[in-house]
Amino acid sequence: MTDLAALDDGEYTAVVDSIEDGLATVFFERDGEEVGNAVLEADRLPEDGKHADAILTVTVVDGDLETVQYEPEQTTERADAAQNRFDQLSKRPPSEDDS
Numbered sequence: 001m002t003d004l005a006a007l008d009d010g011e012y013t014a015v016v017d018s019i020e021d022g023l024a025t026v027f028f029e030r031d032g033e034e035v036g037n038a039v040l041e042a043d044r045l046p047e048d049g050k051h052a053d054a055i056l057t058v059t060v061v062d063g064d065l066e067t068v069q070y071e072p073e074q075t076t077e078r079a080d081a082a083q084n085r086f087d088q089l090s091k092r093p094p095s096e097d098d099s
Contacts, residue, residue, distance in 0.1 A: 005063030
């Protein structure tokens with residue numbers, strides 16, 4: 001598990017993986033690549049971003065969160081894209097074994 005101190009200062013896209021017992025597991029991305037993750041106190045997240053798969057824009061300075069902003073449009077777009085990928089995979093052609 002990476003802590004925030006391992007991340008360079010700057011802006012990241014953060015994806016909430018889960019929230020349990022007041023702790024949020026969050027994955028950090030930069031330029032579309034996952035660069036680390038951390039477990040944070042859930043109360044450090046915006047109220048509307050306290051759910052699995054929430055997309056946040058965060059700024060890390062000196063190993064701490066300086067700003068955290070929920071991105072509802074990005075959250076919806078990412079969920080729709082994931083559902084579309086799932087739908088495409090579920091429509092695979094029947095194999096020879098299915099006949």
